Amino acid sequence: MTITLIADALVACLLVATIITCYVLAKRIERMKADEAGMRQTIGALISATDTAERAIAGLKLTLGDCDRTLAARLLTAERYAADLAAQVEAGQSVMDRITQIVSAAALVAPRQPEAAAPEPTPAPISRMASAAESAAAIRARAARRLEGQAA
Numbered sequence: 001m002t003i004t005l006i007a008d009a010l011v012a013c014l015l016v017a018t019i020i021t022c023y024v025l026a027k028r029i030e031r032m033k034a035d036e037a038g039m040r041q042t043i044g045a046l047i048s049a050t051d052t053a054e055r056a057i058a059g060l061k062l063t064l065g066d067c068d069r070t071l072a073a074r075l076l077t078a079e080r081y082a083a084d085l086a087a088q089v090e091a092g093q094s095v096m097d098r099i100t101q102i103v104s105a106a107a108l109v110a111p112r113q114p115e116a117a118a119p120e121p122t123p124a125p126i127s128r129m130a131s132a133a134e135s136a137a138a139i140r141a142r143a144a145r146r147l148e149g150q151a152a
Contacts (some may be wrong), residue, residue, distance in 0.1 A: 096143060099136040106133035 108112055 096140065099140060103133050103140065104134045106130070106136075 109129070
């Protein structure tokens with residue numbers, strides 16, 4: 001009988017251990033289910049954020065394409081303006097060279113009056129050549145001042 005009693009006590013101890021283990025496992029399963037619900041919410045939020053990011057990236061790609069096309073068009077326009085300006089500067093330079101030649105030729109041709117001479121009582125009519133030479137000299141002086149201002 002003592003063996004039976006010992007065996008019954010041992011079985012009772014094993015049953016208590018099994019009950020305790022089952023209780024602990026049940027609590028772990030409950031925690032895992034709670035964690036699973038939290039994980040599902042987190043995954044849902046991540047999927048939503050990913051979709052939003054993908055839409056934003058698509059919008060940025062479209063905007064980047066528009067910016068690229070606009071910038072290319074503006075660069076082409078700027079290059080055309082730069083070429084036009086270069087041609088105009090070249091033409092202006094050739095005009096200035098011609099004016100310089102005219103002024104130099106006019107200075108050689110125009111008679112020089114002595115400075116000590118008395119002024120004429122009536123003003124003599126100014127020739128067209130002298131008037132053009134004075135205008136060219138004034139334009140040349142203004143252009144030189146403008147170039148000095150740009151160089152500074």
